[in-house]
Amino acid sequence: MKILIVGGNGTIGKKVVEGLSKKHDLIIGGRNTGDVSVDISSSASISELFKKIGKLDSIVCTAGTGYYGSFDEMTQEHIMPGIYGKLLGQINLVLIGKNFLNPEGSITLTTGIAATHPARNGSCVAMINGAINSFVLAASQELREDKRINAVSPGLVEDSKERYGEFFPGYNLVSMSKLVNAYILSIEGAVNGKILKVYS
Amino acid sequence: MKILIVGGNGTIGKKVVEGLSKKHDLIIGGRNTGDVSVDISSSASISELFKKIGKLDSIVCTAGTGYYGSFDEMTQEHIMPGIYGKLLGQINLVLIGKNFLNPEGSITLTTGIAATHPARNGSCVAMINGAINSFVLAASQELREDKRINAVSPGLVEDSKERYGEFFPGYNLVSMSKLVNAYILSIEGAVNGKILKVYS
Numbered sequence: 001m002k003i004l005i006v007g008g009n010g011t012i013g014k015k016v017v018e019g020l021s022k023k024h025d026l027i028i029g030g031r032n033t034g035d036v037s038v039d040i041s042s043s044a045s046i047s048e049l050f051k052k053i054g055k056l057d058s059i060v061c062t063a064g065t066g067y068y069g070s071f072d073e074m075t076q077e078h079i080m081p082g083i084y085g086k087l088l089g090q091i092n093l094v095l096i097g098k099n100f101l102n103p104e105g106s107i108t109l110t111t112g113i114a115a116t117h118p119a120r121n122g123s124c125v126a127m128i129n130g131a132i133n134s135f136v137l138a139a140s141q142e143l144r145e146d147k148r149i150n151a152v153s154p155g156l157v158e159d160s161k162e163r164y165g166e167f168f169p170g171y172n173l174v175s176m177s178k179l180v181n182a183y184i185l186s187i188e189g190a191v192n193g194k195i196l197k198v199y200s
Numbered sequence: 201m202k203i204l205i206v207g208g209n210g211t212i213g214k215k216v217v218e219g220l221s222k223k224h225d226l227i228i229g230g231r232n233t234g235d236v237s238v239d240i241s242s243s244a245s246i247s248e249l250f251k252k253i254g255k256l257d258s259i260v261c262t263a264g265t266g267y268y269g270s271f272d273e274m275t276q277e278h279i280m281p282g283i284y285g286k287l288l289g290q291i292n293l294v295l296i297g298k299n300f301l302n303p304e305g306s307i308t309l310t311t312g313i314a315a316t317h318p319a320r321n322g323s324c325v326a327m328i329n330g331a332i333n334s335f336v337l338a339a340s341q342e343l344r345e346d347k348r349i350n351a352v353s354p355g356l357v358e359d360s361k362e363r364y365g366e367f368f369p370g371y372n373l374v375s376m377s378k379l380v381n382a383y384i385l386s387i388e389g390a391v392n393g394k395i396l397k398v399y400s
Contacts, residue, residue: 043275043276071338071339071342074295075243075295076243076288076291076292076295079288083283083288087327087331088276088279088283091276091279092276095274095275114334114338115330115334116334116337117337118334118337118338118341120341120342121342122338123335123338123339123342126334126335126337126338127287127291127331127335127338129334130330130332130333130334131287131327131330131334132330133330134314134315134318134326134329134330134331134333135323135326135327137316137326138271138314138318138322138323138327139271141318141320142272142321142323
């Protein structure tokens with residue numbers, strides 16, 4: 001399979017790349033690193049990307065972040081980068097990318113535990129994750145030619161404990177191998193329209 | 201209680217106004233109708249609104265729509281009005297409005313069944329509803345001075361059957377009185393951080 005992994009050089013993306021079978025043809029997309037350059041906050045950049053790489057079998061996105069910070073001081077300005085990046089960025093990967101996807105191809109987006117169990121300071125990210133989860137439910141009904149779409153929704157991953165652990169008191173750590181398996185299930189499995197929750 | 205109802209002249213808003221006790225001081229906000237004018241897609245307009253009406257006990261939003269239409273032809277352009285209106289509009293009502301809310305005051309937003317059971321052509325609205333649902337979960341943890349926030353999530357309301365019924369085959373009709381009760385529960389009750397689903 002020819003697989004595009006947007007964010008394939010990030011913490012999660014790297015492990016997904018490692019976990020996928022070597023028989024696949026992997027294309028890493030990133031803003032500054034990888035095989036192809038893409039800024040997912042720009043629909044024009046996404047269009048360019050797909051025109052460059054042509055038809056493919058699987059689109060995976062592990063990129064995109066949103067604002068974490070004081071709710072009291074949060075304004076629309078804090079929210080917009082996440083809206084254009086993780087929210088519209090992932091939606092545009094679907095809306096534009098579906099036309100470059102071979103029949104029976106799949107799209108795998110990334111959301112997160114904040115959609116249902118938001119931590120303090122996480123209302124912006126919660127909002128984005130909830131948006132993508134519901135979008136995936138709807139889009140899975142619309143895709144034709146047996147194309148599939150799922151979201152992987154990670155909890156606090158063990159590899160992020162050092163960096164983010166203090167912001168998530170009481171959140172159980174998720175093993176990276178379990179998380180990578182969710183991506184593999186979406187890419188190589190048969191599931192469609194699922195929110196693959198990797199947390200407990 | 202002094203209650204602002206944004207969208208109070210819409211199909212649902214009107215019935216909420218009728219259903220609320222006459223002892224309350226109701227202020228209807230609308231783009232072109234009502235007691236005060238507001239365009240929720242503009243944060244400046246929302247700020248103006250609150251400066252005009254001052255402190256209050258309850259903020260209710262029944263306004264805002266999103267794109268319904270062909271998934272295949274959908275682009276970011278179709279999505280943006282809903283992002284600025286129903287999504288950021290409701291979020292800004294919270295972020296700005298919370299500072300004008302008296303202690304123990306409440307905020308009630310409106311989402312919908314599409315978040316979990318999207319109909320065909322409904323991926324944009326599903327996305328927005330899912331976003332607001334998750335935002336409400338997060339915001340309920342952040343509000344101080346015993347302020348509360350909930351979302352009412354209507355199914356297909358009986359009053360909308362003529363206009364929208366054909367787009368929702370197999371969706372059970374919800375009685376308007378049951379829907380109005382969910383708003384009253386949020387406004388006058390004690391619930392906080394709930395998605396009040398009014399569908400079955």
